[in-house]
Amino acid sequence: MTAQVVEGTDVALLVSVDDAPTRAEDLRATVDGTPQPVQEDRDRYGNRMHLLTGLPAGELEISYTAQGVAPAAIEAPESTDEITLLRPSRYCEVDEFGKIAAEVVGELTDEAAVQAVVAWVHAHLDYVPGSSTITDSARTTYLARQGVCRDYAHLTATLLRAAGIPARCTSVYAPGLSPMDFHLVVEAFVQGRWILVDATHLAPRTSMVRVATGQDAADTAFMTTLAGDVQLTGIQVTAVADPELPGEDWAATVELR
DSSP states (O other): OEEEEOTTEEEEEOOSOSSOOOSEEEEEEEETTEEOOOEEEEOTTOOEEEEEEEEOSEEEEEEEEEESOOTTSSOOOOOSOTTGGGSOBTTBOGGGOHHHHHHHHTTOOHHHHHHHHHHHHHHHOEEOTTSOOTTOOHHHHHHHTEEOHHHHHHHHHHHHHHTTOOEEEEEEEOTTOSSOSOEEEEEEEETTEEEEEOTTOOSOGGGOEEEEEESSGGGTOSEEEEESOEEEEEOOOOOOOSSOOOOOOTTSOOOOO
16 A cells, blocks of 8 residues: 655554464655654554654555465454444444344344344345445444445444344455455354354355454545544555355355454
């Protein structure tokens, strides 16, 4: 990705695969061709966060590569407690969706209730690139009936929480996604397991690789400006499955690791 930054800019990045074993991994940052130090840290959710601090003015270029990622080799990281993941958050107005969630779920419980929510969101939203902005939430998405992956994820997570099912949003690399970009999905906590769901149905879940986890997109943004000013000028994301893209059964239970 490339961006114009002013003197003294600080940014936080959530772009690296989350503790998954890799054959090779590299994160680099330059300003006008000059290498910049990158510090790794952890955010409150345990996500791998990389900090660029005190940047000089100029064109910032950030490149991240990971090869041979093994997404099924580790346990899913712990997130906040179950009570927190039932509560409203910045983009998920859970307290406004109780009646709607009850209508969607009916008498269903556990995984059947999760599947009902995902099926409802998939059937009632249209995937329209460019149709929403960073200020849109579950409420505006429900009214507009369209959006992109983050909007699908926010509405899915909101309905699940309103139905009494803890849910978190997770950014992933998603081989097979078109158009290719960072992707936001949802994990629902059911009977001691985090079940991966994606109401967009745009990429097979078993090839997805975790990047960051939180309550909503505010916790999983690939770049956050901490100080100064950043004007994003370009971004390109590529994710490829090796040896080939797996098939998908949307009725199957999948866990993201």
